[in-house]
């Protein structure tokens with residue numbers, strides 16, 4: 337069962353791009369807490385709880401659902417709010433007038449996820465929280481979405497807080513979902529490092545060229561080839577150049593499986609040294 341949960345979670349991460357809104361409200365802890373308070377039952381007994389009773393709930397603004405083994409949605413239903421809490425998936429709703437906020441909590445009342453919507457239902461912010469086994473907050477992320485008037489919206493900024501190392505990372509994305517910049521700060525908001533990315537797009541908005549700067553200096557260039565295969569376009573990395581601090585660089589060529597064909601290292605004057 338735990339393995340299923342992990343697979344689901346991984347899939348949800350993959351699917352959690354624009355247009356998808358997925359959520360895990362894990363009722364397992366709540367079930368355990370409730371049952372424990374009534375009668376002391378062992379972990380092995382808990383594992384015998386039928387799958388349906390413990391599989392996680394997913395939700396968007398209006399509906400909740402679970403998934404079967406093939407990850408098809410089952411038990412889809414509209415939220416049934418009573419005193420601001422859905423009696424089925426346990427999500428909590430607050431209507432603030434200019435925004436609607438849904439929040440999910442663990443069985444021990446720790447905030448797991450908080451999503452904010454425009455009154456028209458479009459998602460504007462998705463915050464997620466992770467805790468260690470002692471209940472300390474170890475990770476927090478905030479995904480901000482930009483909403484256009486025609487209703488389309490895309491992820492524009494991700495802010496991540498790593499509490500263990502006291503590092504904050506801010507990633508800015510473009511409308512294609514590609515990273516524009518990635519900045520690291522300490523918790524005093526002092527900038528530690530910056531990666532900047534720029535792109536050139538080819539057919540079907542696939543990346544043909546990507547340039548990366550690290551702290552303003554050349555870091556990497558990647559040249560992609562776009563090819564059509566069975567009616568679908570895909571891009572593959574054909575060539576890359578990695579720049580080193582001493583002015584030297586490594587140029588690599590790749591085959592269509594992105595396996596390295598050749599690697600040549602040049603010194604700062606452009607002479608081949610390896």
Ligand SMILES: [Zn+2]
Pocket residue numbers: 395399400414415416422423424425426427
């Ligand atoms: Zn619900």
